[in-house]
Amino acid sequence: MKISYEWLGDFVDLNGVTPKEAADVLTRLGVEVESLTAVDLSEIIVGRVIEQVKHPKSRTPLWIHQVDLGDRTEQIIAGAPNAVPGSLVPVALPGTTVPNGKLVKDLNIAGFSAKGMLCSAEELMLGEDHSGILILDAGKPGDPLTTVIPNQAVMDAEVTSNRPDCMGHMGVARELAAGLDRPMKVDFMPAFTGKADPPGRDLIDVSIDDPDLCSRYIGGAITGVKAGPSPKWIQRRLRACGVRPINNIVDITNYVLLEYAQPLHAFDLAKLSGGQVHVRRARAGEKLLCLDGIERELTPDMLVIADADKPVAIAGVIGGEETAVTEATTEVLLESATFNGPSVRQTARAFGLRTEASARFEKGLPAELALAGARRAAALIAELAGGAVHREWADVYPQPQEPVRIRLKPWLVDEVLGVHVPLDDSEAILVRLGFHVRVLGDGEWDVLPPVFRLDVTIPEDLVEEVGRVYGYDRVPPTLPGRRHDKWTPAVPSQGRRLDAARQVLTGAGFTETWNPALVSGRLLEQLRVGARALRVSNALSDDMDTLRTSLLPSLVNVVALNRDRGRTEVKVYEIAAAFLAHVGDKTTQQPEEPLRLGVVADAGTTAESGRKAFYAMKSVLDGCVRELGAPPGTYQRAAAEMFHPGRCAAVFLDARQLGYLGELHPSVLTGANVEGRLVAMEIDLEPVLDAAGVKRAQTLPRFPAIERDLAVVVEEHVAAGALLATIKEAGSDILDSALPFDEYRGAQVPEGHKSVAFALTFRSPERTLTDAEVDEVMAEIKLALQKKHSAGFRT
Amino acid sequence: MINPQELTQAALAAIAQAHTEDELAAIEVDYLGRKNGRVSNLLSGIGKLPSAERAVLGQAANEAKRAIEAALAGRRRELTDARLADLAETEAIDITFPGPALGRGRIHVLTQVQRQIESVLESLGYKVELGPEVETEWYNFEALNIPPGHPARESWDSFYFTPDLLLRAHTSPVQIRAMQRIKEPPIYIITPGRCYRRDPPEATRLPYFSQVEGLAVDKALTVGDMKGTLLYMIQSLYGEDRRVRVRPSYFPFTEPSFEFDVSCGICAGAGCKSCRYKGWLEVGGCGMVHPQVLRNGGIDPEKWNGYAWGFGIERMAMLKHDVEDIRLFYESDLRFLEQF
Structure with missing residues (x-):
């Protein structure tokens, strides 16, 4: 909101207070002045x-x-x-x-x-x-x-939503007066009332259908006005606040809005059909040509001001063109009303139209303010447009605003702030802000907030009033501490535990990324991972309309972006939640949010480079699982969306599936405009963390090992994992470890077959093994491989 | 019969002329070898000699052995010294040539900054609490004293899935959930996590961002305690010379409410271009927890009170690392991410 320094001077003596000083005081009080534009006219x-x-x-x-x-x-x-x-x-x-x-x-x-x-x-x-x-x-x-x-100075200030009273110069001046400890020059409620006959309420018939939407409607009748330009000082102040002057009547309503924060509207009384103001909901199909020249279609959830026939204004938002005050106007109906905040906001939003009036009503204005604003405006009109203000205005106010009284234990101020504020100071501050304080017999205070401060309802609100004027700079910083007889032991946070996996990935050359969780729903559909996706009902754009069900689409796009920017080898990962909606009748529940590790890496351009990258990715996963303290996972050939049908593994930890690892499907890469091959994995991390245990030390071997290599020739379809299982089963307890290390096809290996080489280590914890013992076990292993897998052996 | 003295002289001469380790090794075998070494051979016929001569010859042979061993060791030392003496010339390399790329990846700067913040607060006894990103209206708004139609809802324009389900606009719902779970104070927690607001992307804000909020609920906590905690945190992260100020503001879930600012690291509060001549940089919001919010978390505000604060991790990272555009954090350009 724009605040004119000159205008503030109407309400509080600013002698010796520069605009900059005033701005600093306001900021310290909570009216944050974001910029100050000073205009020095002294040379003109x-x-x-x-x-x-x-x-x-x-x-x-x-x-x-x-x-x-x-x-x-x-x-x-x-x-x-x-x-x-x-x-x-x-x-x-x-x-x-x-x-x-x-x-x-x-x-x-x-x-x-x-x-x-x-x-x-x-x-x-x-x-x-x-x-x-x-x-x-x-x-x-x-x-x-x-x-x-x-000399002019205009501040641009941010008024918090609980302080609509500060959306007018008088409210801001009251803050400044309290901060400077100077008196306010003007009372909140002007004494002015109309005197002309007949009584105003005989000239207009006001009715309100729904007092929840309009708690008060004052219609003041002023006759014999002369519309014309308003005085320069009014025009100047309006301009300073960004409002265009129109004519004296309209300017005065705007002026009072900027002064009291009470929006007003002036109708040409002669144009109100039937001498009626009817505050009601719009009827289906009704339209209104508004002051900005736009005709708007009204809907029945909108509140309007209507005369006997038709809507003449959209309540709290904008007036109608037809009943507006013009140069020809001589009789004015001055509207000062209190409309329901959420209702005004909803209507203003529906039209995408935020006016000075709606911005104030939205915050919820006190009904008492309506009378103050009406009196101020009527007085100005009488003074500047020469009208006769009629006595006894129409004022429909079915439920007058209830005063709120607050019981304050004044020592609460010290208890909450952590600094001693003398009781006299606290009381003086409240009084400066317009509060009435009565000290009761037990030392507690009965505090009555001013009518324009609907935001103050509980004792803590009063502590804040005292604190901000007393000055939070005067509260010394301390650290809390008392003897606790209850605590929870420290455990490493989930993030900190996952840093073990980050270390592995970092060492393996992968860079962590944070990608937006909102992605394009269309993309998820294309990748066929959109089945359980949650769609945003009020998305900003269609590339951010859906919560991702997988981290991989984002990571593939990261590869594409970095390739575009000249990077050849890209290895990236992300640790974040994926979002999976519940299905069936539970779709309105909060979704599952599995915490995932997604990893994507370049896999070269050939089938062979892809194969190698696949195994490298397995090493990365095994390394992460190991460093997280969980037992090793197992792999089973699988098919999954987004993955290459021949190069995809499902990863299990015990019986629980963690996710998939494999080369990405060529069509996924085509869709993302990525050339070559990518290898990827996406793993649920919570089961890994759940399975984590403490690493236990193993006794170091005291006797030497005997190592043997074994080249097993089998048909193509036989998996190394199956051979390994057989070897381990047949290997007796002296087989210390077995690891496949090479795959070979070609000379000595029949067509349709492959040779898988294993490195076997034999060791006993009790003695040095003999070759003969090992030969015996090797024979058993070979026999088992022959039986189970029709294996042959290469020497 | 060979004279041990002559043998020794011959050996010493050969040793003196040797120029390599290999030559010395050959000489050693030649003279001192167990089987056919010349010194050993001296003793080969010793059994036939009378005992007096046997003793003399034995002693002479031992002396010869010791003398040769000493000479060998001496010559070896000389050769080693000579070799080490010209290392500077013989094995010099160009030390200005760069090392090979390390091939390590990077941990995201936001993870790094988040972890630093967590460490500082963990040192004060705060514990990390997490919660869901898709929240209900009640946890995201109503429990925080923001009923439907509340004007402050404008500040938290949110993404909705159904009228009751939305992406959380702050991590404050985690505070409510934590209070409900822990039930009895003391509660000292921090809640890092991703949040979402319906703001179009620009250089200073994004519709998605990350926060760390803190919550302390205990007996007789004060605004001073809140200020001290923030000051400790800021000084720990940015240096002891930094100051913190709190300015009155408004949030429905705290009373009193504040914005907190950190003194500008460049001008130390005097005002400069980087702080837009304010001397202070806005960091986050804070306040004393509203009694109704404690009640909504199942805590009796007559017995306990609390303070809370929140700020964006991106903002902290921007201040620390001079990042000018918030979008860089989520764009995943490796040229940016590899700088940290």
């Missing part, structure tokens, strides 16, 4: 135009002015024609830099000297109007412009 002087003639030679139209500067007259040329003789204008003399940064020079334009510049509002940073010279409504030639327009 007031001039009076004596004569204006068109430049005789210039092709672009220029006007030559003789300007009275008090002690002398200067000739000044301008491009706008509106500084007619008699006008008071702001003048910047040569050598001056005007607020928008332009340096004024001594010029000669086609034979005519120009000794300065007549300034527009834009050049003085008093608004966006650059169409003409700013015409002043007061001032003496030769005096500094600041005698007419004070």
Whole structure:
């Protein structure tokens, strides 16, 4: 919100307080000033135009002015024609830099000297109007412009959603007054009331269908107004806050909105059919041509202001064009109402239209504010548009706002803040903020918040009020500590335990990535992993409309992106949740969120390089599982979406399937525009962590081992894993380890067969083995291999 | 019969002329070899000699052996010294040539920063708590004092799956779940995790990000304790010269509520370009836990109170490592990730 420093000065004495100081005080109090734009007008002087003639030679139209500067007259040329003789204008003399940064020079334009510049509002940073010279409504030639327009400073502040009262200058000024410990110059409730006859409520009939949506509606009748431009100071302040001046009546409603934070609307009373205001829901099919020139279709969940026939305004959002105040208006109905916040927000959202009014109603305004705003606006209209304000306004207010009283144990302030605030200070702070404090017999306080502070309801709220004005900088930092007789022992966090796997991956050359969990649902469908995907109902875009069911699509895209950027070898992984919706009648429950490890690596371009990469990936997985402290996993040939049908393994830990490892299906790579081959795995990590145990030391062998190699020739389909199982079974307890280390096809191996070489180690914990003993066991192993797998042997 | 003295002289001469280890080894075998060494051969006929001569010859042979052994050792030392003396010339390499690539991957900078934050808070006794990313309305909003229609909901515009299921907008639901599980304070936890808000991606914010929130529930905790905890954390992460300030703000789940800022590391609070002349960098939000939120977590606010805070891990990483665009963390460009 834009806050004018000049305007704040109406409510609190800012003598000796610079705009920067005021901004700092506000920020410390919780109205965060994000930027401060200061406009220094002290070098600009007031001039009076004596004569204006068109430049005789210039092709672009220029006007030559003789300007009275008090002690002398200067000739000044301008491009706008509106500084007619008699006008008071702001003048910047040569050598001056005007607020928008332009340096004024001594010029000669086609034979005519120009000794300065007549300034527009834009050049003085008093608004966006650059169409003409700013015409002043007061001032003496030769005096500094600041005698007419004070130096300006506009703050851009963020008002938190609990403080709609600070969405007006008066509320902000009250904060500032409390922070500076200076009195407020103006009471919250203006004393003004109308006096004209007949009573206002005889001129308009107000009714509210649903008091939950509109808790109060004040309709003030003002007759005999003269619509026209509003005074310069109002226009200037509106402009400073980013509001375009329209006419005095409309400007006053906007002015009071920016002052009190109470949105108001002025209807042309004569155009309200049947002399009625009916606050009701819109009827199906109703439309309203709005003040911004757009016709909007209304729906029955929207609240409107209607006359006897039709909607004339969308409650709390925008008024209608037809009943708007124009230059011809003489009778005004001033609306000051309290609309339900969520209802206004919903309607404003439905239209994608956030107005100054809706932004305030959304926060939930107090009904008491409506009267204050109405009185202030009526007083201004009477003063500036010459109207007669009628007495006894229509004021439908079925359930008056209940005052909230808070019982405060004042020592709570010290207990919560951790610093001693004297009781007198606490009380004084609350009083400065408009609270009434009554000290009770038991030392507790009965506190009554001001009517505009609906946000204060519990004792902790009062502690905050005291704390922020007292100053949190004055609270010394401490670390908590007391004797605890209860605790939970420290255990390493899941993340920290998984760092063991990260170490393995890092050592193996893999880089960790964090990829967005929201991906394209279409992509998941294409990869046929979209079955249990959760789709976002209000996605920002269709490439982020679905929660991923697998980490692999993201990782494949990471490979594609890095290839595009010139990287040849890419090895990446991610540890994150995948999201799997429940099926059947449980689809509205929270999904499963298995924590996964996804890994993708380049696998070269050939079948052989792919095969090698597959085994390398197994090593990475085995390494991770081992470092996580779990027993080794087992692999079974499997088929899975996204994986190569001949090169995919399901990974098991005991009987539990962890996931899949393998080469990615060529069509997955084509879809992602990746050439060559990729090898990947995706593993559930929680079962691995669950299976983790402490590593136990093994006694070191005391006797030497005997090593033998064995080349087993079998048909192609026989898996090394099956051979290994047979070897281990037949190997008796002196077989210490067996490991396949080579696969061979070619000379000495029949067609359709392969030779698998195993390295066998024999060892006894009790004695040195003899060759004869080992030969015996080798014979048994061979026999078992022959029987089970029809194996032959190469020497 | 060969004279032991002559034999010794011959051996010493040969040793003195030897220039390699191999030559010395040959000489050693030639003279001292057990089977056919010349010194051994001296003694071959010793059994036939009278005992007096036998003793003299034995002694002479032993002396010869010792003298030859000493000479061999001496010559060996000389040769070794000579060889080591010119290592600087004979085996010099170009030490400016680079080593081969290590071939190691990297751990993501956000994991690194998250772990640093966890370590600091774990040193104060906080424990890591995790929770689901897809949450219910109740845990994400209502339990945190943000009922439907609450104006503050605008700050947490969320992604919905059903009217009741959404992606959590903060890790605060984990605080509620932890209170419900632990039941009786003291509770000192931190809740790192991914969060989601419906903000279009730009250089300073993303619809997905990561937070670490902290929660302390105990007896008689104060705003001062909260400030001290934040200061300890910030100084531990960024250095002892950093300061923390809290500014009043508003969150429905804390009362009082604050934003917390860290003094700019470049200008130390004086104001410079990098902090946009504010002297302070906004880091996160914090406050004393609202009594209703404690109640929603099953904790009696008459007996216990608490403080909580939260901030983005990305923000902390940006401050620490001078990262200017938050999108880099999730774009997975290896040229970025390999810098950390």
